[in-house]
Amino acid sequence: MSKSGFKFPPPDTFDGKPDTKTGGSKAREFYVKCEIYFNAYSGAFDTDLKKSWFILYLCKEAAYAWASSYVGAISDSAHKLRPILEDGVKFKTAFLAQFSSIDPVQAAAFKLNRLHHTGTISEFSARFRELASQTDWNDPSKISFYYSKLQDRIKDIIVQVADQRIGMQKIDSPRQRTGTLSGSY
Known part of the structure; x- marks a missing residue:
């Protein structure tokens, strides 16, 4: 049982398989889950070396090929890769460099450009928020870009609701749709 009782x-x-659709977020997700596990069972994982060993143990298939290069460093304290295993920051950097996007900010921006509103607005919004949070875009840029990616029928609804809220005459929806969303709605 963990120190929290859970x-x-x-x-x-x-598995280390290429994760081209998410820019390596599978690798980052895996690593975060390991860190949560290490925190919950900190008594068993009291050194960076033990944490590194555990992560290597969980590597299979394509990831095993990378992990196997560290196997000699487990039992040989003079091995050239041993310092990486003993330093959590260095090991995480090496792991993510191998299995994650080199530039997650750029990868997120690229994925946002390819993102289209299909399915429900909730699904689209969740995916947009996930990717937008990984960029260095400011809030007005995120809002404008989000609006530009919405389906036209959703833009029409937004314009209608905005018109009602601010008490203006109905804005010509087709022309407004092609513009950007601005102001505080």
Whole structure:
């Protein structure tokens, strides 16, 4: 049982397969789950070396090929890769450099450009928020870009609601749709 009293299952194994659709977020998600597990069971994972070993243990398939290069460093304290295993920051950097996007900010911006409003507005909004939070865009830029990616019928509804809220004459929806959303609605 963890120090919090909750029982956490160990993270799933990590296959290291290319994650082109999310820019390596599978690798980041895996690593965060490992960190949560380490925190919950801090007595068992009291050194960075033990944490590194555990992550290597969970690597399979394509990730195993990378992990196997560290196997010699587990038992050989003079191995050239041993300092990486003993330093949590260095190990995390090496892991994410191998399995995650090199530039997550740029990858998120690229994915936002390719994002289209399909499915429900909730699904689209959740995906947009996930990606937008990884960029360095300011809030007005995020709002404008979000609006530009919405389906036309949703833009029409927004314009109608905004017109009602501010008591203006009905704005010509087709022309407004092609513009950007501005002001405080």
